[in-house]
Amino acid sequence: MTGPSALFQGLTPLAVRMRPTSLDEVAGQSHLLRAGSPLVTLANPDAAARAATSVILWGPPGTGKTTLAQAIARSSGRRFVELSAVTAGVRDVREVMQEALTQRDLYGQSTILFLDEIHRFTKAQQDALLPGVENGWVVLIAATTENPSFSVISPLLSRSLLLTLKPLTDEDLGMLLDRAVTDARGLSGSVVLGDEARAALVRLASGDARRALTALEAAASLAIPDDDDDDDDVRTIPEISADNVAQAVDRALLRYDRQGDEHYDVISAFIKSIRGSDVDAAMHYLARMIEAGEDPRFIARRLIISAAEDIGLADPQALPIAVAAADAVQFIGMPEGRIPLAEATAYLATTAKSNAAYLAIDAAIADVRSGGFGRVPIHLRDAHYPGAKRLGHGKGYVYPHDAEIGIAAQQYLPDELRGRRYYEPKALGAERDVQARLEKIRRILDGR
Numbered sequence: 001m002t003g004p005s006a007l008f009q010g011l012t013p014l015a016v017r018m019r020p021t022s023l024d025e026v027a028g029q030s031h032l033l034r035a036g037s038p039l040v041t042l043a044n045p046d047a048a049a050r051a052a053t054s055v056i057l058w059g060p061p062g063t064g065k066t067t068l069a070q071a072i073a074r075s076s077g078r079r080f081v082e083l084s085a086v087t088a089g090v091r092d093v094r095e096v097m098q099e100a101l102t103q104r105d106l107y108g109q110s111t112i113l114f115l116d117e118i119h120r121f122t123k124a125q126q127d128a129l130l131p132g133v134e135n136g137w138v139v140l141i142a143a144t145t146e147n148p149s150f151s152v153i154s155p156l157l158s159r160s161l162l163l164t165l166k167p168l169t170d171e172d173l174g175m176l177l178d179r180a181v182t183d184a185r186g187l188s189g190s191v192v193l194g195d196e197a198r199a200a201l202v203r204l205a206s207g208d209a210r211r212a213l214t215a216l217e218a219a220a221s222l223a224i225p226d227d228d229d230d231d232d233d234v235r236t237i238p239e240i241s242a243d244n245v246a247q248a249v250d251r252a253l254l255r256y257d258r259q260g261d262e263h264y265d266v267i268s269a270f271i272k273s274i275r276g277s278d279v280d281a282a283m284h285y286l287a288r289m290i291e292a293g294e295d296p297r298f299i300a301r302r303l304i305i306s307a308a309e310d311i312g313l314a315d316p317q318a319l320p321i322a323v324a325a326a327d328a329v330q331f332i333g334m335p336e337g338r339i340p341l342a343e344a345t346a347y348l349a350t351t352a353k354s355n356a357a358y359l360a361i362d363a364a365i366a367d368v369r370s371g372g373f374g375r376v377p378i379h380l381r382d383a384h385y386p387g388a389k390r391l392g393h394g395k396g397y398v399y400p401h402d403a404e405i406g407i408a409a410q411q412y413l414p415d416e417l418r419g420r421r422y423y424e425p426k427a428l429g430a431e432r433d434v435q436a437r438l439e440k441i442r443r444i445l446d447g448r
Contacts, residue, residue, distance in 0.1 A: 014217040015210045017185045018176070020071050027209065028172040029064055029165055038161055039068060042112075042139065043075040052110070054133050054140035056118070056148050056157070059165025062208030065143035069114040072141070079103055079111045081138075085120035090128045097132035104137060111138045118142040119151035126153045133159050167207025174202055176209055177216055189237070191220050196242040204249050216240075218248035263294070267302055274303075275310045279349035286338075286345050296337050300326035303344050314354035314429035321347050352429025360423035367417065374414030409447040 011017065020026050023033055023043050032039050042052050057065040073080035081096050100111035118126070132138045133156065140160065144151060148162055168176075180186035181193050193201075197219065205212035223240040266285050273281035289299055300322070307322035325344035329337035367373070383394030398408035413420060425435040 013214065014180060014186055015213040018180050018183065018213055019067050022075050023068070023071050026064060026067060026071060027176050028168040029068070032068075032163055032165070038163070039072060042141075043072040045075065045077045052139045054138075054142075054160040056140075056142045056144065056152060056160045056162050057165055058144050058146075058148055058162060060167055060207065061145055062205075062210040062212075063165040063167060064209065065165060066114070066116060067209075069112065069141040069143070073112045073114070076112070078139070079109050080114065081111055082114045082116070085115060085117040085125070088115075088125075090125050093125065093128040093132075097128075097137055100132060100137045113138040113140050115140065115142045117144065119144045119146040119148070123153055126156055130155055130159070168205075168209055169207070170202050173205050173207070173209065173212050174198060177201055177212060180213055180216055187216075187220055191223055192237050192239040194239050194241055197240045197245045200242050200245040201249075204245070215245065215249045219244040222247055262292075266292075267294075267299075270299075271302055271306050271310075274306050274345065274349045275353065277349055277353065279346055282345050282349045283342065286341060290334075290338050290341075296329045296334055296341060297326070299341055300329050300344075303341070303348060306348055307344075309358045310353050310355055311348060311351060312354045312357040312431065313425065313434050314352035314431040316430055318348055318351055352431070354426045354428050354431045356423055356425050356431065364422045367420070372417060374416035376414065377411055379410065380412065405444070407441060407444045409444055412445070 023040065026033065034040070038053060038055060042055070057068060059065060069082075070080065072078075079100075081100070083092060083096065096111075096113055100113070103109045103111055113132070115121075115129075129140060133140050142152075142160070148157060177193060177198055181191060182189050193216070201212055201215050201219070204215060219240045222244040223238045225238065266288055270282060270285035270289065273279075273285060286299070290296070303322040304319070304326060307318040311318040322344050325340040328340035332340075378392050379394060379396040381388070381393040383389050383397075388394070396410075398410050400406055400408050402408075411418060423438070425431045425438060427435055
């Protein structure tokens, strides 16, 4: 039987060996690989002599950015040069541009420049790409995991097509795993992938082909025993089990960039889940942020905002609980800080909701910004500074505590806004009582 040392020794990683050699082998990204699409056109060898548009591939790790670039280069017959933004500098870029210009002018051969992690390039380094891209010396295929709107300079964006890659589906990942088990470039049928193990690998990969294949390779090395029985006549093909997968991969890949899209997307989903009263979804997104190492103070601040914006007076305890959770996190730190964060999240998600106070202040600000403010009524003006009383300031003001029920019928808004209503409480939670009380207050203030 072939042992793990014979199968894996000296080989490049499985994820590298299984890279497609043409676009037909690429898994997923069907929305980018339709007939006549920019990538398919780039891969067409008949179009290699014509000018082509540079592209920026934006997507999570393991979705095929490098794979697409290499498959296009192989299929098109174009010269392929790869640079990494981690190690390359302006000088390297200029050398590639000069060589590409020479190849085009002397031999009529166009060049594909694949630049990985372009978001790591400085503005000056990205500027060095512009002449070659604009004049067609190279066809740039740039890859990034970060939003190009924030990480790529505008002149380069305007000269390129931005194509967004999606995480691979479970079906895509399953197909890749099956191919890797049987393909001569992969495990060559030396193992069998059990159904439970296959499902576990798909689940743990979280849409990342590289992680799926890396985990498969590690699990295969655990499933294949050492070659101790060379003389055995009966040879059984070992099966990768769910236990092998569990030993090889201890947890699912969690994509989260504290300065990127995931940071904003997950916190947005967290707050919207609280607002929608789905406590289970809110806990899920809280767990994702905690596991990704998000600043717990940031989470706590968002909880405070949610308590004021989405709950308000429907539950006056929501804001104090959110503030208490923030104080607790600051005081005890992590990982114990996850507990008060979870308590506040559960409370906010399950309590009554009202955005009436939030809407009220925004409506009032909108009036002020549009010029709707007017003069303060004279009876409300300060009468304490010298000469104020001679101007009539404070004259006619009724001290509410002197009124029988603590509310006096008098005008508080400027004349221009008299009768304007900003705060409209909802008949939800504790705000139901506020609504009833406010109706009585407004009748008294209006002298009705």
